[in-house]
Amino acid sequence: xxxxxxxxxxxxxxxxxxxxxxxxxxxxxxxxxxxxxxxxxxxxxxxxxxxxxxxxxxxxxxxxxxxxxxxxxxxxxxxxxxxxxxxxxxxxxxxxxxxxxxxxxxxxxxxxxxxxxxxxxxxxxxxxxxxxxxxxxxxxxxxxxxxxxxxxxxxxxxxxxxxxxxxxxxxxxxxxxxxxxxxxxxxxxxx
Amino acid sequence: xxxxxxxxxxxxxxxxxxxxxxxxxxxxxxxxxxxxxxxxxxxxxxxxxxxxxxxxxxxxxxxxxxxxxxxxxxxxxxxxxxxxxxxxxxxxxxxxxxxxxxxxxxxxxxxxxxxxxxxxxxxxxxxxxxxxxxxxxxxxxxxxxxxxxxxxxxxxxxxxxxxxxxxxxxxxxxxxxxxxxxxxxxxxxxx
Numbered sequence: 001x002x003x004x005x006x007x008x009x010x011x012x013x014x015x016x017x018x019x020x021x022x023x024x025x026x027x028x029x030x031x032x033x034x035x036x037x038x039x040x041x042x043x044x045x046x047x048x049x050x051x052x053x054x055x056x057x058x059x060x061x062x063x064x065x066x067x068x069x070x071x072x073x074x075x076x077x078x079x080x081x082x083x084x085x086x087x088x089x090x091x092x093x094x095x096x097x098x099x100x101x102x103x104x105x106x107x108x109x110x111x112x113x114x115x116x117x118x119x120x121x122x123x124x125x126x127x128x129x130x131x132x133x134x135x136x137x138x139x140x141x142x143x144x145x146x147x148x149x150x151x152x153x154x155x156x157x158x159x160x161x162x163x164x165x166x167x168x169x170x171x172x173x174x175x176x177x178x179x180x181x182x183x184x185x186x187x188x189x190x191x
Numbered sequence: 192x193x194x195x196x197x198x199x200x201x202x203x204x205x206x207x208x209x210x211x212x213x214x215x216x217x218x219x220x221x222x223x224x225x226x227x228x229x230x231x232x233x234x235x236x237x238x239x240x241x242x243x244x245x246x247x248x249x250x251x252x253x254x255x256x257x258x259x260x261x262x263x264x265x266x267x268x269x270x271x272x273x274x275x276x277x278x279x280x281x282x283x284x285x286x287x288x289x290x291x292x293x294x295x296x297x298x299x300x301x302x303x304x305x306x307x308x309x310x311x312x313x314x315x316x317x318x319x320x321x322x323x324x325x326x327x328x329x330x331x332x333x334x335x336x337x338x339x340x341x342x343x344x345x346x347x348x349x350x351x352x353x354x355x356x357x358x359x360x361x362x363x364x365x366x367x368x369x370x371x372x373x374x375x376x377x378x379x380x381x382x
Contacts, residue, residue, distance in 0.1 A: 006351040029351050038351065043310045043317075045349050049303070056234040061200045062216055062225040120200055124233070143229060154232040159212040165235050166207045169195060
């Protein structure tokens, strides 16, 4: 069997819309020398490639979305559980039991997936939000997976040398902006 | 706000200090938001110099197809036209002219330049399955599914998925629906 060109790093995450048929989903795949971000909108897939040699930084910001989701779904589960205990009607018990069960699924899922975060990936020409890396545990896994690949393409930096490199960069005189030829866009014939 | 620096995704303050390449989340010095930032050497790579074509110096010297006043440095590997340094687009070890690069992208010949795809297999599957909810629609949609499957069978599915199982499922469902309609029509005709 032929080796797969891409390996899935993150499951699809809905980024917009509530409809069942047409939603925007985003996920991340690992290629030989790049990360492939796929945004599925309806029946169209849009691709963004982030080459390991071009990735400048990955930022994770821990958010409180998991906490809010936990409080809301946990509260509703508890409320329905109390209603089940409080009423005597068998049909009512079943109805509230089912509703409580429906609320318990996202509550438990949220507990299992863990804390949430917002991820940004930076290259020389863009800072891209990566919605599919929305859980800290998953994001760490992805980082651990791609770190050696980026190091292979670029080398490594220690935490201690980065501030001094930034200071050097700020102190250095501004250079002429380069003409960019990203691999995803074919330039027209230059004048 | 310098674009060369990394900014906190929450408060947008420029970060230079001790928050980079840590093992765990560290607070933003400005807003205390928990951040985990990995910085790679590409961050400090000086921008590459813009290429310029060298002018033709001698009579009879090979010149660029697109810029007759510029000296040719190599032929395009796609069409064989002579190119100057300005028109030479290097992509994955290949030297192409802007026109070949553009046609390779639009015709999907250069896979790594593809930035969008329509998922005809998903369209066929949706067209086969969703109308089942209102069964009468299948008399129109089943032949449409057959058309989509036959017309787009050779079109590659998503960039990360090579199999055509959705097409196969869609055609089976569509054939079953058409068989059902034939049976209904025969039953009505024979009374």
